[in-house]
């Protein structure tokens with residue numbers, strides 16, 4: 001399995017821009033925490049599913065079109 005590739009360009013105008021890794025909590029983690037707060041212990045997701053959902057996200061600000069882009073890179077197989 002290859003590592004996710006960090007995006008290099010603005011998806012809107014194609015300007016090369018630096019992206020930074022952007023920490024985010026995957027949605028399924030938030031849901032699991034909410035369930036635990038209610039006293040429910042949700043079963044863990046299969047590893048394959050959580051990999052697909054998690055991805056890696058990056059954020060980059062484009063000086064060309066002044067758009068801030070959030071990009072989620074998924075692992076290529």
Ligand SMILES: [Zn+2]
Nearest residue numbers: 010013062065
């Ligand atoms: Zn742009």
